[in-house]
Amino acid sequence: MTSVPAIETRFFAFESDFVDSLRCIPMIVRYKLDTCRVKLQLSDWAKFNYDEKDLLAEMPCHTDLEIEIYTDYxxxxxxxxxxxxxxxxxxxxxxxVNAHVPAEVHERTQEWNxxxxSASQWTQLNVLERFALVKLSRSGHEGRNFPRALAEFGLATAC
Structure with a gap:
């Protein structure tokens, strides 16, 4: 049986410029997409209505059955x-999920000064916060949200 850490639906403050409309895919949904191993195009997301997007954010996606239901939907x-x-x-x-700070996150902190x-700070973050930092540190993401996320998670005051 597969089970990923159960996390509550949470929208981050650094996502505030699009969460009201859900025009972009929020981290909570991206986490669930990765859990289901589904690559959703932003162009497909844009076609969903608000209620469908909101349901994707709210639906549980932790146990095998929940993951199957989420994937089917x-x-x-x-x-x-x-x-x-x-x-x-x-x-x-x-x-x-690793106990050490991924290289890509470390590199992004250097890029932003x-x-x-620290490993201790990393392990004190919850799974969704660590997920967000990893995703924001990968190429193809708006860089401006990385320092915002660090500040929101109490890891930096200003970069």
Missing amino acids: LNELVWKYTNTAPSLLKNLDPAW CPVI
């Missing part, structure tokens, strides 16, 4: 709007 939505199935993630590297995150 997501597949139904994508099919409804695109007549295609979403693609699957080939490799899932859940660096956020932010304080180094």
